[in-house]
Each structure stands twice: as C-alpha cells, then as structure tokens.
Amino acid sequence: MSTPPFAREPNPDAAVYVISVAAELTGLHPQTLRAYERMGLIAPGRTGGGGRRYSHRDLERLREIADLTSSGIGIEGVRRIMALEHQVDALRARNDELVAEVDALRRVLAARSAPGQVVNKLPVLHQAVGQSMVVWRRPR
Template sequence: MSGPPFAAPGPDAAVFVISVAAELTGLHPQTLRTYERLGLITPGRTVGGGRRYSARDIERLREIADLTSSGIGIEGVRRILELDNRVAALAARNEELQAELDATRDALRQALTGRSLDQAPANKLPVLRQTSTGQSVVVWRRGR
C-alpha cells in the first residue's frame, strides 16, 4: 500500500512536546515554562492546552541557553533577542527596498532607451510618468 510521500514539517510547525523540547535543548521543562512566562518563547498549544514547540522554538531555546550559560542575565537575553529581531526585520526591509530600487532603475532605463525623438515611451509601470514637457521623468514611491 502506498500513501502520499512523507513531508517533513516546516521550521514553524509546533510538533515537539515539552519533554522532547527539554531534551533537545538540555534545559529542564520548568525552565521552558519560565521562559514562556517571561515572554522569551511562545510555544504553540494543542486543543487541550498542551505546549508544542517548533524547530524554530528549539533553536531559540538553544540560543537562550548559550547566552545564559555565558553569564548574560535574562533581561540581557531579552534585549539581545529583541535586537536580533529588529536586525532581521531591517535586513528584510532593506532587501525589499533594494528590489524596489532595482525595479525602478530597470523601468527607468527601459523608458529612457525606448524613447524616440517624436514619440513618448510607452510606460507600463505606474511609478513612472513623463512630465508635460517631455524632457524628464519623475519617479516617486507610492505610499503603503
């Protein structure tokens, strides 16, 4: 009998019970509960209320364990994790802006190379518009 192929759960799939998460991280289950109470980790919950940890949660718990074992207090750990999250968010935003800038430059390049002396270029992108004089292109960014 052949069924569908097994697919490994993603990094955010909450699949580990607290005892397995404790074993994988080398932490006591009560420590995991304390970290949850302090807001350092937020495991998923079953319908019955049991905690379920994801691979990403396990990685975060290991990071917390490494930081605390090197002498950093819980508030220091909280601040480090907060700053890590901010850095990741800023890096993602930077990538978005870079992609937008690249697309705008490409569109501008296409608009400028497609221009003939007596004909304005056909502009298919809403972020580029030719001015009434036909001499310049105004590029702006739409609000979100």
C-alpha cells in the first residue's frame, strides 16, 4: 500500500513559503530577510515572476542567523560561523565515506585470506567518543 501524498515528509529544500509567511515563522521582519539575502547569508528560491520562496531549510538557517545576531555576533562573524559549520559537515561526510571504504577493504581482505591467517595490513581504527577517529599504523 503506498503512502498518500499528504502523509509524506515534505522536502526540506522545497521553496514553498512566501516572504510574509517566512518572516512570521522566523519572527523576523521581511526587510531583514531581504537584507540577509543582499548580504549573501540566504538564497531563497524564485518564482517565474521573481517572487521569493523560502524552504524549510531556509527558515532553519534564518533562525540560526537570528540566534547568532541576537547573542551579539556581527554579520561577518555569522558568515564565518556558518561557513565553518558547512566545512565541518562536509568533513564529517568525507570521514564517513573513508570509514566505509576501510570497512569494505577489510571485508575483501578477510574473504581472500585463509582461515586463521592474518593478512590485514590496514591501519587499526579506534572510534573515540565525540565523533573523532584515531588511526594507529602497525610498525612494518
């Protein structure tokens, strides 16, 4: 049985909110949303007629900007914090890819070796608490 269209999770990147609704949902003035767009902090979608349309992800970003500025951080600081958060997310994703690749290589090596024979020369990975990873290399 398929899920009815109204019961599905909405796409967080679907640009559906007009500026007045986005302003109301974030507690910001529409002029503030326009100013953030001019500063390059947000890039809402556009309709064929040029009207702004904000996604759920845009609203989350606007709330984050509002939280940072209300705590006394300037626009350039907000821009830098958001760039660093984006970089951290990209590095985490790349780290996950590399861990999966090492796991796949371990499985291939294990399948090739005879029972009881240790052929694995890959580094030993120890997952530490707090999303960090320690790589120990065996001496040759």
